[in-house]
Amino acid sequence: QSALTQPRSVSGSPGQSVTISCTGTRSDVGNYNYVSWYQQHPGKAPKLMIYDVTKRPSGVPDRFSGSKSGNTASLTISGLQAEDEADYFCCSYAGTYTFVFGGGTKLTVL
């Protein structure tokens, strides 16, 4: 049950696109299409942004998109806005009703 690997930080200017990677193993990310992404602003609860690798919950802007290749999932945010500045965490189903999260990535909007 090792944590998924994410870059500690990424940054981009308003209007640009950024991609956050999330690397796991064949036991989690590589074996299931159950990767989700969460946005967390300081002092707030996490918010679901992407589930089942590519799906967006109602109310999440289509600027947010997800993908997966092999053992690595990615979250792409296009048309960056100031309010996107937050921490982002990936999560994968790891079998037998267990889950593993990534260490988190701090997104800075320059």
Add this chain to the structure above:
Amino acid sequence: EVQLVESGGGLVQPGGSLRLSCAASGFTFSSYWMSWVRQAPGKGLEWVANINQDGREKYSVDSVKGRFTISRDNAKNSLFLQMNSLRAEDTAVYYCARAVGTTEFDYWGQGTLVTVSS
């Protein structure tokens, strides 16, 4: 509106016990898996435990096995986490989250802080 409200956190000495509660409203509580997820200060999220709709299936991360017990009371729309033999490394904000089966956590509470220190 879905609401999850945690309570029961606080300061406890190493080796001590604490029971967290989560009051759920705005949805049919008995129809969902529920989970606890924690976040140590300045750190990432860590899935702790989850429980199925009728409380018969329970799963937890290895680091809390034998010490933490998740349970639920569907009549009271409540989720619990009994934490025994607490360690300094259990210090974290504990979130209650609604789990959609094996896929994601779609609603989260605001969290309750547990501090294990002498």
